[in-house]
Amino acid sequence: MGVGDHLEVLIRRCYAGLDADQLRSEVLARLRGVLTVDAAFFATVDPATVLFTSAMADEPLGAVTEQFLANEFGQADVNKFAVLAGGRDPVRSLGQATKGEWTNSPRYAEVMRPLGLGDELRAALMANGRCWGVLCLHRENAEAGFADHEVQLVRRLAPHLGEGLRLGLRGSAVGAAGAGQVSAMDADGVPRIGPGVVVLDRLLRRHSVTAEAEHWMSELGAEEELPVAVRAVAARMRMGGVTARVKVRARGGEWLELQASRLGDDGQTVVVIEPATPAQLGSLLLDLHGLTPAQQRVTELLLRGYSTRQIVERLCLSPHTVQEHVRASFDKVGVGSRRELVSALLRGSA
Template identity: 55%
Template sequence: MAAAAASLAHLEHRVSGIHALCRTGLDTDTLRADFLRRLRTIVPVDAAFFATVDPLTLLFTSAVAEEPLGSVTPLFLENEFGQPDVNKFAVLAESADPVSSLDQATDWDRASSARYRDVMAPLGLGDELRAALMVGNRCWGVLCLHREDLPGGFSAEEVRLVRRLAPHLAEGLRRAVTAGAIGAPPPFAAADTPPPGILVLDDSLALVSMTEEAEQWLSDIPGHTWPASGELPVTLHAAAARLILAEREDDLMSLPPSAVRLRGHSGRWLSVHASRLQGPTGPLIGIVIQAVPPTELSSILLSAHGLTNAQQRVAALVLRGHSTREIVADLHISANTVQEHITGIFDKFGVRSRRELVAALLAGGAPPA
């Protein structure tokens, strides 16, 4: 009995340490590395995939795949965006429970999953534990933990443990995305924003050509080293894969757009958009990378700073220049309620006036408190 109590106390101490880690304001790379290192002290993991996502489209903005997962990125994207399967990240993000294992989802029949048959089993991997990292109704990242292909997978207790940790990791990501503390600046100054860059891919997602401006933009995308790695960022592959999936669907409007917004090394916000091109030798995919106008970022920035839905509605009207009286009329709430919401908004942005709030958003968002 005493040994069991000591073991439980030790576990809770480790869990508390991970909770604290997620509140320290780390950048995404450091948070990922430290989180996985501490998680492995309480949950055995043989390989992990970790990605930040655009909460508006759920497309990956950066991703790290531990070996042997890195070699199968195209197969993984094909499964995630082009095939029916269990525990899709987009489905988990909309579920009441955003954490699930492959064994649980398939009723312990892994072979019924195309992802297991085509991607994981050939690598010697078996059960996987997936989590959509949610803050409220917004997803800021995804986590996938893998085990060696043995009969026993993740236990119910381990699933519950990751379920406890996931919201704290999500909150850490939310803070990191807004703060923009990602890494070293790119070789060009933030004031020297390049014109839009264009890349052309074939349907196998292989690079055909790119402009000089695209080379500059690629250096600002976190999570990879271009051109040293020889691989394009997973962000571009995800946008292209979403485009290909949209073309396979009868109802194209049912799918989110094949575009993603992310914060670069420089702190500026980037937009990556995929569209179909018709070339003389067959269809191609065009990728445009460009700066996102600050006016288009208000939704993601308001969410990133932890504003409630009511505060977001008030803030949106403040950004349009509405007075308190106009907000009262538009939202049918009292002037006191409007002022309470505005005070809460100012506190979360660390500003003291409407003018400072607008300035913070135009600058891409101040770090959250």
């Protein structure tokens, strides 16, 4: 089987309904059949902030997590994931970004080279104009890095990976419902379990954790160490100096919001973890279901109780166009009426 055939198989697997962990494991295994990859980092992100929500990292990358986060969120460098996500080309190698002068990158000089790693190939995994994940492939330190045809292979694969992550994230709620998982909210939209609080010391290590926070962190897949979402939102707050937020879908399908703030003057950080309300989710659910910007504008007004006539007047569209957008939204969310659409989106069950 040639490289092109391997790539086609990889692309098909992105639409196989795999969850994020399954997709990451399979993609990395198959990529190693066509590329030399000595270490890899593969994360899902909150598309609104490009903060990590879950991650898979090969050794020796796990040993430098704190340095990596400090570089990503607080140090000037090339190929930042947020920059790739907002730029024309979401896939670039370190060699391309530095014109072969790898040492111009602090991340290479201070973090990767000491680990024996050289060139890296980074990708923001985009779908429907939003970033749903990031990928970084590493090579051992050597004179030669990633070739142009290898960069092009990842560039071709990246949007399919983004779509696969989006589909997997959307499907997690369906899987949770089918498995009998209990929603984080009751029928009135009140959280069954209240906010949890994590206090981190000046080195972003656990200082104290409430029982509620222990519950929510277990739902994020972390039994002993801090979930990557907690580390990422705390690092962003620490480096930026302002409150940072990230939205995450937990294993049970419920949506959580994490908010990090500075605590006092001794360098501590507090992270609050709580079920996200419909207002906090905002347009995330619409992005998740693949609604176009035009469909989102119509649907957001519909969720606010606007009639077709009011939407027509507000957006200066024809009634036919509004109805077309509404029907498209029904199809993408999987409902058959306005009432079902409002129920699905405003209760966070979509």
